[in-house]
Amino acid sequence: MKAVIYARWSSLEQGKGSSLERQMDLCERFCAEQGWEIVDRLRDEGKSAYTGANLQEGQLAQFTQRVEQGLLRDETVLVVEQLDRISRLPPGQVIAWIQRVIGHGLTIATANDKLVLDSRKLEVDPIGIVSTVFNAFRAFQESKHKSDRIAESWRIRRKAAEKGGKPITSVCPAWxxxxxxxxxxxxxxxxxxxxxxxxxxxxxxxxxxxxxxxxxxxxxxxxxxxxxxxxxxxxxxxxxxxxxxxxxxxxxxxxxxxxxxxxxxxxxxxxxxxxxxxxxxxxxxNSGRRRLSGGAVKGNLSNLFSGLTRCGVCGGKMTFVKKQSAGAMRKNRAGEYIWSVANDQSYLVCSRAIRHLECDNRNHFNYLKVEAGVVETVNHLVLDDEQFERPDEALQIEQEMVALERRVGERRRKSYTLLELYSETNNVDAKNMWLETERGIAENEQRLAELRERFLSAKGAVSPVEHVRRIQKFIEQINDEDLDIRLDARRKTMTAMNAVIDFINFGKDRKATVVFMGGAHNVKLSDKGTVEQEFSFLVELTEGDQTVTLKDGTELVAPVSALRDGLVGDDPVRQSKLDKLVDREQRFRTGMAELEAEEQKAKSG
CATH class of the missing domain: 3.90.1750 (Hect, E3 ligase catalytic domain fold)
Structure with a gap:
């Protein structure tokens, strides 16, 4: 008979000790005594028989499938140390599993008590099999009772701790x-x-x-x-x-x-x-809104494209290589310093090609030139009000607005009471107090209007033309001399790019292609950072369904929903990001048109 040994332990720690060796040794000696040929050894590490995890996944589960599919050609016995290695589930479930696999011709044997369960024993002595399983079930009950007692102990400790009692345990943070x-x-x-x-x-x-x-x-x-x-x-x-x-x-x-x-x-x-x-x-x-100050070091966030770049040949990542920093001194052959480097000299190169792996795209893309081109071209698609929000200021204004609105509500109730009193009594004092209260309400409402305008500004909400102006200013801040301003702008840009840009492809033709949201918008730049081609579906997405006329005069309707599905599928997160991308494009176009109109009006006098 062919023997398959099965060993299981419920935690990784047990596996590191003698559990595996003990189970295997006992089962191997039992097989030798019976004259069985060992053809396989199954191990389920970290699988609990208490929950039945080993019967649902792992090597025993796979073996069970083979048995039920009739893939065992020879008479086979499954040998375990003891029955609870197979399962500690309730007896009914274990018996059902045993009957099922034995019914498909498998024999089960336990090495510790030399018990053999097969189809013959199932027919002759079914009560004996049930008795065997119930004996094994005692281990399940003991384990469960122990677990319940420990859990109850912890519940009592927790309640005591909630009432200000002693600590639940001596375990505490390292400080x-x-x-x-x-x-x-x-x-x-x-x-x-x-x-x-x-x-x-x-x-x-x-x-x-x-x-x-x-x-x-x-x-x-x-x-x-x-x-x-x-x-x-x-x-x-x-x-x-x-x-x-x-x-x-x-x-x-x-x-x-x-x-x-x-x-x-x-x-x-x-x-x-x-x-x-x-x-x-x-x-x-933990809010992601910490302030920036001198703690940040020069050189941080040098690569705005981190996580976005890929080689157009092999699909691997592009490595950011910084050869020299601004201010570094160059020497001549005599070893004399002759001039200093004006700007950082950084490059993007295929990580596989630079390591001489299977890629021949050895182009070195001048990082600063590509960055300048990308930022200048696409920042209007990645930036919106969120990047210009001043959260601390907005919170302060909002709190002031809430307090002022509460005072206005109180004064309105007071005004209503005074007006009723004046209408009933024609009392002059009541009239004067009512008028004074109304003046106070008017002043507060004017103040509220000012606060609402300031609140919207602090939240980053501005008109389309103002949005265009601030984007232009923001682009300048990306390389500002002031460290705080520079790092803040670069951090915001980097985060915003990662939200809507799928990847930036660097090809063997020395072109870099920025791909937004499944190809909703694409920009191809030269290695000098100049835009060579733009292709976009953003305008089409705003115009709704399109009617296409074929050569024979047939008209077909191309639904915009099909275009959206083709770009981002049914992923609600990507659909939401695509909507924002479309809104930003519309807003920028509107702002640019308004800006051009203003400039034209200024020229015409």
């Missing part, structure tokens, strides 16, 4: 420790200071990679226990700190269902840990 005497969490001062420093530097404009680099350069050891300390600070850990609600003092309990992923359990518990960061700083770090 805290549990004081065994008081039973409360205490700060580790030097680590708390580093947390505050990370939030401060991130708010000042340092990136996560730069923050990690600075910590490593200063020799500040990373946190962790044992081997988990790692090899220094990483950007991913900085991000983990910035997004961890524990800095606010909150604790988010989690559960991990057997065979499942770790997931939140209930709402966060406030004031569980000592808070070390205020809510405003935390919100700013």
């Amino acid at each position: 805290l420790k549990l004081d065994r005497e008081t039973g409360e969490f205490a700060e580790i001062p030097e680590r708390v200071e580093i947390i505050k420093r990370i939030f401060r530097e991130y708010d000042e404009g340092f990136g996560k990679r730069k923050i990690a680099s600075r910590l490593n350069a200063e020799g500040i050891a990373p946190w962790g226990r044992g081997d988990s300390k790692g090899d220094g600070w990483h950007p991913s850990y900085v991000q983990k700190i910035l997004s961890n609600v524990a800095v606010l003092g909150e604790y988010q309990p989690h559960t991990r269902p057997r065979g499942g992923k770790r997931e939140p359990s209930g709402d966060p518990i406030p004031n569980y840990f000592p808070p070390i960061i205020d809510e405003v700083s935390f919100a700013r770090a």
Whole structure:
């Protein structure tokens, strides 16, 4: 008989120990005793029999399919250490599985108690098989009861913590420790200071990679226990700190269902840990609206096309190569400095070609020239009000508007009461108070109108012609001498480009082609940054269904919906982005027409 050995363990940690070796050794010795030839060994690592995950996916599930499809040519026995290696599901489900596979000719054997289950035993002693499964089911019940007891224990601890009781566990963030005497969490001062420093530097404009680099350069050891300390600070850990609600003092309990992923359990518990960061700083770090200041370093965001470029020959990524920075000194053959480099000298080249892999597109595209051409040509399609929004100012104005609207509402109610009093009593004082209240309402409404106009401006809402003017100014800011202005403009442009540009193709013909949203708009530029060709469907998308007349006079209707589907499919996110692209094109065309009319009017006097 041919034997297939099956081993399973429910966690990766068990797999690292002796679980696999023990199961395999016991099963192999049992097969030798029975004279069975081992033809295959199946392993399900990290699959739980408690949830039945190993019967739904993995090697046992695949083997079951082969059995049911009649693909086993020889008499085959499935050998396991013990029956619960197959499943710890309720007995009814296990019996059904055993009956199913045995009915297809498979034999099942357990090495620990030398039990053999086959079609003959199923016919002669079905009660014995049921009894065997129920005995194995005891392991399922014991495991379940243990799990329930642990879960109940954690529920009790959680309720106590919510009421301000003792900590649920001694496990806490790396900047805290549990004081065994008081039973409360205490700060580790030097680590708390580093947390505050990370939030401060991130708010000042340092990136996560730069923050990690600075910590490593200063020799500040990373946190962790044992081997988990790692090899220094990483950007991913900085991000983990910035997004961890524990800095606010909150604790988010989690559960991990057997065979499942770790997931939140209930709402966060406030004031569980000592808070070390205020809510405003935390919100700013996680809103993407942090301010820029001297913390950012020169050279950041040099490549606005990061993540968008691809080689037109092999389809690989283009590598950004910075050969010399502005201000670098050039030497002559005698080693004397003769002149300095006026601008950065950077290039885009195929990453595969530069590594001498299977690509012959060795063109070096002058990055600054291509960037200038792309920005000048397409920025009106990537920028809208959002990039010009001043969120802090808008929030302040909005709060003032809400307070003023509340005062206006109160005064209107007061005015109505005074008017009723005057109409009933003809009291002069009531009349004067009513008139004074109405004047106050008029002043407040005028102030509200001014605030609404300022609010729209702070939100970035302007007329089409003003939008054209600010885009022209914004393009200049991309290479502004002021570091803060330059980085802010480059960051906004880079984010906006990634939202609507699918890719920028760099061909062997030394042309760069910018492709928007499935080809809704395309721009081909030379390696000098000059536009050589533009092809767009944006105008057609605004004009609705098109009627096409064939040579024989037949008229066909080309629905605009078909064009949209061809460009972005039925993806609602891409459809929304395409709509914004069309709106931006329309707005820009309107603004340019208004600007030209203004200039013509100014010339004519």
